[in-house]
Amino acid sequence: MIFIILGIVLFLLLVYVINCCIVYKIIIRRNKEIPLVDLDLSKTQYKDFENEVRDYTSFFNNIKPEIVEIKSYDNLILKGYYYKNTSNDFVIMFHGYRATPLNNFAVMGKKLYEKGYNLLMIVERSHGISEGKDITFGIKESIDSHSWIEFVNNTYKPNNIFLYGVSMGSAVILLNKSLNEEKNVRCVIADCPLDRSKHAITLGLKRKMKFIPYLTVFGLLAIARLKGISFKNDKVYENVKNINVPILFIHGRSDDLIPIENGRRVFENANEPKKMIETEALHAMSIYYQLDFVSNEIMDFIKKYTIN
Numbered sequence: 522m523i524f525i526i527l528g529i530v531l532f533l534l535l536v537y538v539i540n541c542c543i544v545y546k547i548i549i550r551r552n553k554e555i556p557l558v559d560l561d562l563s564k565t566q567y568k569d570f571e572n573e574v575r576d577y578t579s580f581f582n583n584i585k586p587e588i589v590e591i592k593s594y595d596n597l598i599l600k601g602y603y604y605k606n607t608s609n610d611f612v613i614m615f616h617g618y619r620a621t622p623l624n625n626f627a628v629m630g631k632k633l634y635e636k637g638y639n640l641l642m643i644v645e646r647s648h649g650i651s652e653g654k655d656i657t658f659g660i661k662e663s664i665d666s667h668s669w670i671e672f673v674n675n676t677y678k679p680n681n682i683f684l685y686g687v688s689m690g691s692a693v694i695l696l697n698k699s700l701n702e703e704k705n706v707r708c709v710i711a712d713c714p715l716d717r718s719k720h721a722i723t724l725g726l727k728r729k730m731k732f733i734p735y736l737t738v739f740g741l742l743a744i745a746r747l748k749g750i751s752f753k754n755d756k757v758y759e760n761v762k763n764i765n766v767p768i769l770f771i772h773g774r775s776d777d778l779i780p781i782e783n784g785r786r787v788f789e790n791a792n793e794p795k796k797m798i799e800t801e802a803l804h805a806m807s808i809y810y811q812l813d814f815v816s817n818e819i820m821d822f823i824k825k826y827t828i829n
Contacts, residue, residue, distance in 0.1 A: 537736070537740065538740070540737060540740075541737055541740030541741055541743075541744060542744065544726070544737055544740075544741055545741050545744045545745070548722055548725060548726070548741065549655050549656055549657075549722075549741070549745060549750075550647075550654060550655060550656075551647035551648065551653060551654055551655070551656065552619060554619055554620060554621045554624075554648060554649055555621075556578070556621050556623065556624060557574050557578065557621075557623070557624050557627075558574065558575055558578050562574060566803045566804070566806060567806075567809070569809075570806075570809045573628065573809060573812075574627070577627035577628045577630075577631050578623050578627045580627070580631050581604070581623055581627060581630065581631070584604055584634075586602035586603055586604050586642075587602075587603040587605065588600055588601070588602060588603070588650070589601050589602075589603045589641070589672070589676075591665075591668050591669060591672045593646065593661075593664070593665050593668060594664055594665075594668065595661070597646055597651070597652040597653050598651070598652045599643075599644070599645075599646055599651045599652065599653075599665055599668075599669075600644050600649075600650045600651050601622075601641050601642055601643040601644055601669070602622060602640075602641070602642045602644070603639070603640070603641050604630075604634060604639065604640040604641075604642070605639055606634060606637050606638055606639045606640070607637045608637040608638055608639065609639075609677075609678075609679050609680045609681075610637075610638050610639065610679055610680055610681040610682075610683070610827065611638065611639045611640075611641060611673055611677065611679045611681070611682050611683070612633050612638050612639070612640050612641070612682075612683045612684075612685055612823075613641045613643065613666075613669060613670065613673060613682060613683070613684050613685070614626045614630070614640065614641065614642045614643060614685045614686070614690070615643050615645065615662070615666060615684070615685070615686040615687070615689075615690030615691075615693045615694060616642070616643070616644075616645060616648070616687060616688075616689075616690050617687045617688030617689045617690050617805060618656065618658070618688060618689040618721060618725075619648070619656070620648075620687070620688070621644075621648075621649060622642035622643070622644060623642070625687040625688075625690065625805060626640075626642055626685070626687070628808045628809065628812070628816075629685070629808055629815075629816060629819060630642070632816050632819075632820070633820075636820070638683075639677070639679070641669070641673060643665075643666075643669055645662050645665070645690070645693065646661060646662055646665060655745075655748060655750060656689075657718070657745075657750050658689055658692060658715070658718035658719065658721045658722070658752075658755070659689060659692030659693045659695075659696045659715070659718045659755070659757070660696070660718055660750060660751070660752065660754075660755060661750070662689075662692075662693040663692070663693050663694070663695075663696035663697045663698070664697075665693075666684075666693050666694055666697045667697055667698075667699045667703070670682060670684075670703045670704075670706065674704050674705060679705060680705065680828065680829070681705055681707050681826075681827050681828060682703070682704075682705045682706045682707065683706075683707055683708055683709075683710070683823050683826075684706060684708075684709045684710070685709075685710040685712075685819075686709070686710070686711055686712065686714070687712040687713065687805050688712070688713050688714070688715070688778075688779060688804070688805050689715065689718075689721060690712075691711035691712060691713065691714035691715070691757075692714055692715045692718055692721075692757050694709055694711065695709070695711060695714060695757045695760060695761050695764065695768075695787065696718070696754075696755070696757060696760050698760070698763075700764050700766055701763070701764060701765050701766065703766075706766055707766070707767070707823075707826040707827060707828065708766060708767040708768065708769065708822060708823060708825075708826040709764075709766055709767070709768045709769070710768075710769050710771070710819055710822070710823075711768055711769065711770050711771070711784075711787070712770075712771040712772070712805060712807065712808075713771065713772050713773065713776055713778075713779050713783075713784060713804060713805050713807075714757060714770065714772075714779070714783065714784055714787050715757055715779055715783055716756075716757055716758045716782075716783040716784075716786045716787050717752075717755050717756050717757060717758070718752055718755035718757065719738075719742065719752040719755050720779075720783065721779075722738060722741060722742075723738055724778060724779060724780075725778075726738065757787055758786045758787045758790045759790070761787050761790050761791045761792075762790050762791075762792065764791065764792065765792055767794040767795065767822070767825075767826050768788075768791050768795045768796075769795075769796050769797075769798070769818065769819065769822040770784055770787065770788045770791075770795070770796065770797040770798070771784075771797075771798055771800070771807050771815060771818075771819075772784035772785070772797070772799055772800075772807070773799070773800050773801060773802030773803055773804065773805075773806060773807050773810070774799055774800070774801055774802075775801055775802060775803050776802070776803060776804045777803060777804060778804040779804060781799065784797070785797070796818075796822065798814075798815065798818050800814075800815065
């Protein structure tokens with residue numbers, strides 16, 4: 522009898538481990554990102570903005586960017602798209618989880634480019650043309666953000682640098698431990714930020730499965746730890762207390778992926794000067810729902826902290 526029970530326990534343990542490995546592959550391992558223009562937008566949250574998506578994306582498709590690259594602290598080749606412009610000011614952009622730069626930044630990117638800003642759209646590790654096998658939801662990407670800022674300062678010597686992140690990209694910036702020492706960084710735009718990096722895993726699983734399988738999350742985090750990904754210091758809402766750079770927060774009240782409470786928590790812990798604007802948008806959609814309002818807020822915030 523005891524051997525039967527033991528066999529059942531070992532079988533269930535094996536099933537659990539296999540399940541965790543499969544979920545790890547689905548959630549954390551790199552996958553191919555699909556540009557918005559290649560999707561049937563009528564079946565996505567962009568269904569009411571199909572013309573805008575195609576118009577703004579085509580704008581950048583007509584500008585040939587320079588592909589620039591750096592080597593990460595752990596020897597990955599990371600790349601980005603540099604859109605050279607007329608000013609000596611840079612906006613460095615960090616996209617969201619499994620997104621492409623243009624998926625997140627085509628709209629505001631066009632607005633900024635038309636004002637003369639140089640744009641550097643980062644392709645984060647384990648996405649697109651950058652190397653890497655695992656997405657770490659801002660843990661390692663935040664260290665990469667420091668390297669990108671150093672690259673811009675050393676290569677182009679700009680007057681001002683502005684950082685702009687969407688979703689996971691906001692966590693990438695706000696987990697940067699060196700942000701206060703970054704030369705010429707004037708302000709941060711944080712659109713729908715996570716309050717903790719690992720919440721991307723739990724919220725993502727909840728979206729797929731309608732509930733959070735905590736036992737699977739535990740196994741997933743254990744596998745990540747074995748692969749050198751520790752979520753011990755993933756608290757965006759804690760690290761933001763140490764940041765003295767002005768931050769503009771943007772979040773939609775109808776965000777069904779990262780609830781607005783996440784953004785409010787980070788905002789409440791942030792130091793002055795800071796500002797938060799709320800819309801009725803779904804996840805990362807505020808720029809579409811209230812284009813003029815959101816774009817003007819971003820432009821005004823950037824101008825306010827520009828040093829001539």
